[in-house]
Amino acid sequence: MTPTLSPLATLAIAALVITLGYFATCVIWPFKPCKTCHGTGKRHARIVTAFRLCTRCQGTGRRIRIGRHLYNRTTSHRRRRRTRHR
Amino acid sequence: MINQHSEHHDHEYDDHRDEQRAEPGEHARVYEFPSKREDSTQDKTDYERNGGTAESAERDTAGEVLEGELVDEDEQNITSQVDPPESGRGPSFWERLNQAERRAILPTWLSSRNQLSQAAKWAGGHYAHAAGYHAARCPVYAAKLASQAPRGTARIISGTARWVFDAEGQPLRSAAARREDAAEYLRLTTQRDARVRTRLALTLPVLLGGLPLTVFLVTGLPMLLTGAVMAGLVLALGAAGGHRDKPVVPGRAVVSTQVAKLTSDIVERALASLGIAEINKVMGPRGSGIAFPKPITRDGPGWRADIDLPHGVTVPDIVERREKLASGLRRPLGCVWPESDGTEHAGRLVLWVGDQDMAQAKQPAWPLLKKGTADLFQPVPFGTDQRGRPVAITLMYANLLIGAMPGVGKTFALRVLLLAAALDARAEMRIFELKGTGDLESLEKVAHHYGSGPDDGTVEATLESLREVYQDLEKRAATITRLARENKALVPENKVTPELAARSDLGLHPLVVAVDECQELFSHPEFGKEAGELATAIIKRGRALGVILILATQRPDKDSLPTGVSANVGIRFCLRVMGQMENDMVLGTSMYKNGVRASTFTAKDKGIGYLVGNADDPQIARSAYVDNPAADAITDRARAARHAAGTLSGHALGQTTTDRKPDTLPEDLLSLLGPDEDKVWTETAATRLAQTWPETYGSYTADQLTAALKPHGIKTNRQVWGTDEHGHGRNRRGFHRADLAKIVAERNRKREAG
Numbered sequence: 001m002t003p004t005l006s007p008l009a010t011l012a013i014a015a016l017v018i019t020l021g022y023f024a025t026c027v028i029w030p031f032k033p034c035k036t037c038h039g040t041g042k043r044h045a046r047i048v049t050a051f052r053l054c055t056r057c058q059g060t061g062r063r064i065r066i067g068r069h070l071y072n073r074t075t076s077h078r079r080r081r082r083t084r085h086r
Numbered sequence: 087m088i089n090q091h092s093e094h095h096d097h098e099y100d101d102h103r104d105e106q107r108a109e110p111g112e113h114a115r116v117y118e119f120p121s122k123r124e125d126s127t128q129d130k131t132d133y134e135r136n137g138g139t140a141e142s143a144e145r146d147t148a149g150e151v152l153e154g155e156l157v158d159e160d161e162q163n164i165t166s167q168v169d170p171p172e173s174g175r176g177p178s179f180w181e182r183l184n185q186a187e188r189r190a191i192l193p194t195w196l197s198s199r200n201q202l203s204q205a206a207k208w209a210g211g212h213y214a215h216a217a218g219y220h221a222a223r224c225p226v227y228a229a230k231l232a233s234q235a236p237r238g239t240a241r242i243i244s245g246t247a248r249w250v251f252d253a254e255g256q257p258l259r260s261a262a263a264r265r266e267d268a269a270e271y272l273r274l275t276t277q278r279d280a281r282v283r284t285r286l287a288l289t290l291p292v293l294l295g296g297l298p299l300t301v302f303l304v305t306g307l308p309m310l311l312t313g314a315v316m317a318g319l320v321l322a323l324g325a326a327g328g329h330r331d332k333p334v335v336p337g338r339a340v341v342s343t344q345v346a347k348l349t350s351d352i353v354e355r356a357l358a359s360l361g362i363a364e365i366n367k368v369m370g371p372r373g374s375g376i377a378f379p380k381p382i383t384r385d386g387p388g389w390r391a392d393i394d395l396p397h398g399v400t401v402p403d404i405v406e407r408r409e410k411l412a413s414g415l416r417r418p419l420g421c422v423w424p425e426s427d428g429t430e431h432a433g434r435l436v437l438w439v440g441d442q443d444m445a446q447a448k449q450p451a452w453p454l455l456k457k458g459t460a461d462l463f464q465p466v467p468f469g470t471d472q473r474g475r476p477v478a479i480t481l482m483y484a485n486l487l488i489g490a491m492p493g494v495g496k497t498f499a500l501r502v503l504l505l506a507a508a509l510d511a512r513a514e515m516r517i518f519e520l521k522g523t524g525d526l527e528s529l530e531k532v533a534h535h536y537g538s539g540p541d542d543g544t545v546e547a548t549l550e551s552l553r554e555v556y557q558d559l560e561k562r563a564a565t566i567t568r569l570a571r572e573n574k575a576l577v578p579e580n581k582v583t584p585e586l587a588a589r590s591d592l593g594l595h596p597l598v599v600a601v602d603e604c605q606e607l608f609s610h611p612e613f614g615k616e617a618g619e620l621a622t623a624i625i626k627r628g629r630a631l632g633v634i635l636i637l638a639t640q641r642p643d644k645d646s647l648p649t650g651v652s653a654n655v656g657i658r659f660c661l662r663v664m665g666q667m668e669n670d671m672v673l674g675t676s677m678y679k680n681g682v683r684a685s686t687f688t689a690k691d692k693g694i695g696y697l698v699g700n701a702d703d704p705q706i707a708r709s710a711y712v713d714n715p716a717a718d719a720i721t722d723r724a725r726a727a728r729h730a731a732g733t734l735s736g737h738a739l740g741q742t743t744t745d746r747k748p749d750t751l752p753e754d755l756l757s758l759l760g761p762d763e764d765k766v767w768t769e770t771a772a773t774r775l776a777q778t779w780p781e782t783y784g785s786y787t788a789d790q791l792t793a794a795l796k797p798h799g800i801k802t803n804r805q806v807w808g809t810d811e812h813g814h815g816r817n818r819r820g821f822h823r824a825d826l827a828k829i830v831a832e833r834n835r836k837r838e839a840g
């Protein structure tokens with residue numbers, strides 16, 4: 001019994017922990033460093049000194065986490081619907 | 087159409103008619119302008135100058151004469167000028183200034199020492215009461231606070247943490263995250279980090295250094311102090327953990343009654359609800375409304391509104407609808423007191439609306455309750471009026487009648503006055519209470535005569551006392567006359583003065599005769615008639631001679647209250663009565679019609695009545711309440727004062743004058759007649775009586791014997807033939823033996839039966 005179920009259970013618990021952890025991360029740190037510019041907000045040209053702002057993050061160096069983004073989408077969608085119905 | 091147009095055209099040119107008239111052939115048309123007649127004389131001259139025809143000139147003048155008649159100045163003056171011209175009449179500025187009322191600079195409670203001390207006393211009492219109230223509930227408050235202490239601790243910790251970690255910025259940050267505004271989010275987090283850094287730097291030293299130090303110091307203190315500090319801490323934490331909707335101190339020590347303000351709207355609505363046609367007319371859509379000559383103001387513990395009633399409505403119309411008025415004002419009946427303003431016209435209503443029902447409002451204690459003496463020549467405190475102002479009555483030179491239904495406080499009102507009289511050590515008190523309940527018992531120890539009971543004996547004693555008073559009246563009158571002859575300055579108005587009353591050698595001291603339930607006396611089949619005559623005589627003559635008669639009755643009608651009494655009494659106090667007849671019997675003729683209606687009082691208006699004859703206008707008074715033990719204490723004081731002054735007399739000294747042997751005059755008289763004497767002169771009988779029983783009948787003259795025999799029903803005005811001391815036979819007043827024998831037989835039968 002135990003040997004067959006225990007890997008599954010371990011897997012489930014791990015998934016739960018990871019999910020919760022991701023949720024917590026989305027709550028506490030809604031933004032993450034931009035991958036394109038590595039959190040600097042700048043894109044370097046070939047010439048060493050020249051740079052321009054990163055277009056992906058508008059120069060902030062931060063991108064919204066996907067989880068948070070999805071959450072925002074759903075809540076804002078819900079909110080908009082609620083106001084429309086009122 | 088053309089015609090209309092031309093007319094219109096004419097009007098347009100109205101101002102230019104002179105120009106038009108100047109045109110030849112046009113003047114006839116111009117002449118018919120309606121406005122032209124105003125300056126017709128000028129027109130006429132113009133017209134003549136212009137050479138107009140005679141006919142049209144005549145028409146002109148004819149019209150003019152007609153108009154002249156209508157506006158004839160002299161004629162108008164004679165027929166229709168009633169109102170004087172607006173200007174130039176009426177009181178001048180100075181007259182108005184002279185008559186103007188000056189209002190007090192300071193409110194009365196500030197300017198009067200008495201009222202100021204009263205206000206201070208009230209405030210002191212109020213706060214002392216509040217302090218006591220809360221002190222008694224102190225343990226409950228402490229327990230509540232202790233139970234809230236954990237919550238308070240948690241609240242303080244979480245509050246500090248929220249402050250340190252900048253929780254107030256959290257909504258902004260999450261909003262930025264929701265908007266996915268990374269720049270704003272970055273700015274906000276940077277700000278948060280800076281704040282948290284400084285706040286931690288402030289908090290950590292306190293937490294790590296200050297707190298252990300405090301704990302160390304507090305535990306190092308003496309036991310008691312440690313306990314006190316800990317308790318204080320717990321209470322402080324409890325206070326921090328309070329619920330807003332569940333306060334630790336739940337109730338106020340003093341609950342003030344909230345009374346709605348009286349506004350003109352409310353008064354108008356109430357007046358409109360009375361169903362008086364004239365009021366409804368002025369209140370209607372085209373009416374002028376009710377006039378308020380003065381603003382509605384606070385007056386004592388209530389509101390006062392001065393109202394000009396519509397033409398044709400008088401104050402009694404309102405007073406008789408007092409109950410409806412109270413309903414319209416949405417106030418208890420005992421709060422609503424419409425009165426007339428004696429100085430104004432008959433339609434000026436003064437409406438006073440009290441905060442509290444008069445019967446329930448707290449009444450100040452009787453001023454003489456604890457200390458003080460009274461002077462019957464000065465007003466003695468009686469009670470308060472509906473506005474809580476004191477009401478005092480000057481008993482000297484007055485007589486008093488109190489009337490009421492049973493059980494509304496008549497005897498208590500009487501007793502207040504008698505207690506005041508008792509506190510004047512000069513006053514001789516003769517008190518008879520013919521109900522037998524002993525309500526006036528406390529006055530027994532100061533009374534010269536005292537009787538209590540519904541029996542014939544007490545009634546007879548009352549009558550006997552009245553006879554004595556009547557005889558005393560004669561003596562007093564003689565003294566006054568003698569004094570006036572000797573020194574007119576002593577008796578300026580042929581009245582007893584305070585100086586004369588104080589002199590014990592003259593016998594002019596105040597004499598107070600009080601009969602409660604006097605209907606028992608006046609309607610008594612045997613003594614009633616004489617008592618009525620004596621009372622009438624005492625009321626009429628005693629006033630100036632220092633004799634004060636106070637009567638109280640619960641049955642004011644013609645049989646129980648002689649007309650001579652009810653017509654001549656000066657001061658009347660009428661508590662609740664049944665109807666108009668009783669009301670007018672006590673208060674005087676047509677009082678009911680004038681709106682003074684004691685029948686409007688209710689059963690709970692104890693001690694409240696109309697007081698007439700005390701002030702210029704009838705007033706509503708509530709007699710002070712003095713209970714039995716207090717009355718006893720007062721009479722103890724009065725007795726001590728009388729003892730010191732040496733004025734205790736009669737019953738108060740233990741002399742039993744009241745149970746004197748019964749009136750046996752008919753029997754005595756019969757026994758004096760010889761067996762063959764059928765008729766006897768009154769004079770002869772008086773002489774014989776005086777010789778046989780000198781201590782009883784020693785002072786009897788023929789006239790007095792006549793008066794004394796009258797109540798027994800013996801005819802003394804018969805002409806009796808006899809022989810005088812000189813041997814001459816003549817006709818004189820006397821009585822027949824047969825009449826006397828009949829009366830005696832009747833009396834014997836009655837005595838055996840009863």
Ligand SMILES: [Zn+2]
Nearest residue numbers: 034037054057
């Ligand atoms: Zn980027």
